[in-house]
Each structure stands twice: as structure tokens, then as C-alpha cells.
Amino acid sequence: MKASLTKTELEEFPLLHRGKVRDIYEISENELLIVATDRISAFDCILPTPIPGKGQILTALSAFWFDFLSDITKHHLITANFEEMPENIRKHKELKGRSMIVKRTKIFPVECVVRGYLAGSGWKDYVSTGEICGHKLPAGLKESEKLPEPIFTPATKAQTGHDENISESEMAKIVGAEIAEKLKSLSLRIYDKASKYALQRGLILADTKFEFGMDETGEIILADEVLTPDSSRFWSLEEYKVGISPPSFDKQFVRDYLESIDWNKKMPAPELPSEIVEATLNRYLKAYEILTGKTLCLE
Ligand SMILES: Nc1ncnc2c1ncn2[C@@H]1O[C@H](COP(=O)(O)OP(=O)(O)O)[C@@H](O)[C@H]1O
Ligand SMILES: [Mg+2]
Structure with a gap:
């Protein structure tokens, strides 16, 4: 197993x-260094066992999608x-492959x-109110069912605890109506292009989350990580079924394992056995290979 x-x-x-x-450093007034470690979380807890190489996979995937x-x-x-980074970063060899400036x-x-499909908090909101973030949806939809069309469902960025789903008008109060409209339209266009591409390759992009900022020219820029298994819900087309919660493409082995033992889902979380670590790493690698058509040589 590789070093983690x-x-x-x-x-x-x-x-x-x-x-x-991810660990985020300020490297100058205008630039940040984002390091994706091999930490993995499940049920909102960071697990003590890393998935060696996961950070490299996440970094390579985000870079692929930005392009x-x-x-x-x-x-x-x-x-x-890494070769293009300044010496004071390159001297930390362990950051290779897992860093973005x-x-x-x-x-x-x-x-x-x-959201293109009914899952997670969207499914919960639909069951209790028939809507998600103000989008009235047809009655009788089942868990994981494809929505008539993808919907934009913003949420607050909670400092602690869970993000809260909000309506578009609540979002407009936070960022202004014009920005809200632009972020919505960009998000839907990105989802459209990425989800069609992923589906051709056998992965359903059930839902995903983007973060945007504004640059000095006033243009909106896509930030954070993008369309990684950590920020998105990917399902394998083969495993997809309406009426159930399909296995998470990347984290299912971890979740199944944690459900199978006697753990109260509170910190401290238990260690993962090596076969679960290996199976999970293979799923992350598989997601990378399916989506980019390339293999990734872990450092
Ligand atoms: N270009 C950027 N400029 C400023 N902040 C950014 C940029 N890209 C991402 N971030 C911020 O970095 C943080 C990543 O932290 P977090 O989401 O807590 O990490 P993780 O996904 O590892 O849990 C977020 O608060 C995100 O808004
Ligand atoms: Mg995050």
C-alpha cells in the first residue's frame, strides 16, 4: 500500500x-494552496484511517473538470x-499530486x-413537503427517481452543522438577485454538460455542489473542488434502481462496514480494516478512470 x-x-x-x-494555506495575498489529504469522512465524522492516494485522485479529478x-x-x-510550483512548496515532496494553487x-x-435525481436531503424535503427549495415536484416520485428536469437547490454554507436548503428568493437576499440568477444558470449549465458526459461513461451524477467567487474584473469564477466524489453523488448506472438508495459509488464499502459494527456514529470513529481501505481506494481510482478515460499512477 502507498504512503498516505x-x-x-x-x-x-x-x-x-x-x-x-483539505488543508488550505495562504501562499500570497492573491493565491491559496489547497492540499487534498487522504482523510475520508463518513456520517459526518473524519475517520482515523486514511485512504492512501485519495487526495491525489481528488486533485486530478478537479483539475480534469476545470479544464x-x-x-x-x-x-x-x-x-x-507540482513541477510548476515554487520551490518552497516543491520541497514538501509529500504534496506532489495533491496540491492546487x-x-x-x-x-x-x-x-x-x-439535483437531477431525488436523493439525500432533497428526497427528505420532498417526502415531507412535496417540494425542494421551492420547486414543486410531481406527486408520487420515488426515492432516487430522475427528476423531470434538473433543479437548482441552493443551501446556506453552515460554519458548523448541516447546510440548510433555501429557496432562490432567500438566496437572492444573500447574494443579490442578479448574482443569484447568474449562479443558478451557470450551475445548471455545468450540471448539464458534466452529467451527460458522465452518463455516456456509465456514471449517474445524481447531484452535486459548486462554490463560486468573483474575480477582480467582476467575473464569476468556479472555485473549490468540482465534480469529485466528495462533492457529488455518483451512482453506477448498473447499480441504479428507483425506490432504493443506490450504493454510493465511492463510499459504500465504508458505510456498509460502519453500519455493520457497533458504533454510535459519534467521534471518535473506528479504524477501517485494510480490505475496506483497499476496496474504497479502488472505487475512487475507478471513478477517475471512468470519468477521464485515463489511469492514474499514484506517487
Ligand atoms: N479560490 C478560493 N478562494 C477562497 N476560498 C476558497 C477557494 N476555493 C475554495 N475555498 C474555500 O475552501 C474551503 C474548503 O474547506 P472545506 O469545504 O471545509 O474542506 P473539505 O471539503 O475538505 O471539508 C471552503 O470554505 C471553500 O469555500
Ligand atoms: Mg467542502
Whole structure:
């Protein structure tokens, strides 16, 4: 098994944020370094066992999608190529393949979610109210059913706890009506292009989340990670069935394992056995291969 990176401690740069998976450093006034570690979370807990190589896969996938989507939207990625990074980053060899230098931007404080299928919190909202974020949906839809058309379902960016689904007019109060309309239209166009592409390759993009910011020219730029298994719900077309919650393409082995043992889903989370780690890594690699048509050589 390859070496894994669970946590970074770079002394040269201020650490701005440690997420569930990514460590974010300020490398200059205008640039950030986003390092995707091998941490994995399930049931909202970071697990003590890393998935060695996952950070590289997430980084390579985001880089692929930023390029794939560049005819639709500007993005924040400056480089994910380690050789192009300054020496004070390159000297940390463990960051190779898992680092992105990005343009720093003020992120709009809303999660731009697009749903093509009824799952997760969308399914829960539909069951209790018949709508999601103000979209009235036909009665009688089943869990995981394809929606008549993809819908934009924004959510607040909660500092702690769960993001809350909001309506488009609530979103307009937060970012302004004009920006809200632009973010919606961009999100739907990105979902349309990416979901059609993924489906041709045998993966359903059930839903996904984007984050956008604004650059100095006033243009909207796509930021954060994009269309990775961590920010999106991918299902295998073969395993897809209406009326159930289809297996998560990447995390199902982890979830099934954690459900099979006696754990109360509160921290501290238990270690994962090596066969679960290996199977999960293979799923992440598979997602990368299916989506990009390439194989990834883990460092
Ligand atoms: N270009 C950018 N400029 C500023 N902040 C960004 C940029 N891209 C991503 N971010 C922020 O980085 C943070 C990533 O942290 P988080 O989502 O907690 O990490 P994780 O996904 O690993 O849990 C988010 O708050 C996101 O808004
Ligand atoms: Mg995140």
C-alpha cells in the first residue's frame, strides 16, 4: 500500500482552514494552496484511517473538470502541476499530486447545488413537503427517481452543522438577485454538460455542489473542488434502481462496514480494516478512470 498523507503542517504559510479532507494555506495575498489529504469522512465524522492516494485522485479529478468546463466558466485553478510550483512548496515532496494553487476569491456564501435525481436531503424535503427549495415536484416520485428536469437547490454554507436548503428568493437576499440568477444558470449549465458526459461513461451524477467567487474584473469564477466524489453523488448506472438508495459509488464499502459494527456514529470513529481501505481506494481510482478515460499512477 502507498504512503498516505493524513495531515499537513507547513511552516512557511499560514493555515487558513483545515476541512474534513483539505488543508488550505495562504501562499500570497492573491493565491491559496489547497492540499487534498487522504482523510475520508463518513456520517459526518473524519475517520482515523486514511485512504492512501485519495487526495491525489481528488486533485486530478478537479483539475480534469476545470479544464473540461472551461468553455462554460472561468475557474480558480492556476496550476495542479507540482513541477510548476515554487520551490518552497516543491520541497514538501509529500504534496506532489495533491496540491492546487488557486486564485484566492471571496466565495459567495451559498452552496450551489444541482439535483437531477431525488436523493439525500432533497428526497427528505420532498417526502415531507412535496417540494425542494421551492420547486414543486410531481406527486408520487420515488426515492432516487430522475427528476423531470434538473433543479437548482441552493443551501446556506453552515460554519458548523448541516447546510440548510433555501429557496432562490432567500438566496437572492444573500447574494443579490442578479448574482443569484447568474449562479443558478451557470450551475445548471455545468450540471448539464458534466452529467451527460458522465452518463455516456456509465456514471449517474445524481447531484452535486459548486462554490463560486468573483474575480477582480467582476467575473464569476468556479472555485473549490468540482465534480469529485466528495462533492457529488455518483451512482453506477448498473447499480441504479428507483425506490432504493443506490450504493454510493465511492463510499459504500465504508458505510456498509460502519453500519455493520457497533458504533454510535459519534467521534471518535473506528479504524477501517485494510480490505475496506483497499476496496474504497479502488472505487475512487475507478471513478477517475471512468470519468477521464485515463489511469492514474499514484506517487
Ligand atoms: N479560490 C478560493 N478562494 C477562497 N476560498 C476558497 C477557494 N476555493 C475554495 N475555498 C474555500 O475552501 C474551503 C474548503 O474547506 P472545506 O469545504 O471545509 O474542506 P473539505 O471539503 O475538505 O471539508 C471552503 O470554505 C471553500 O469555500
Ligand atoms: Mg467542502
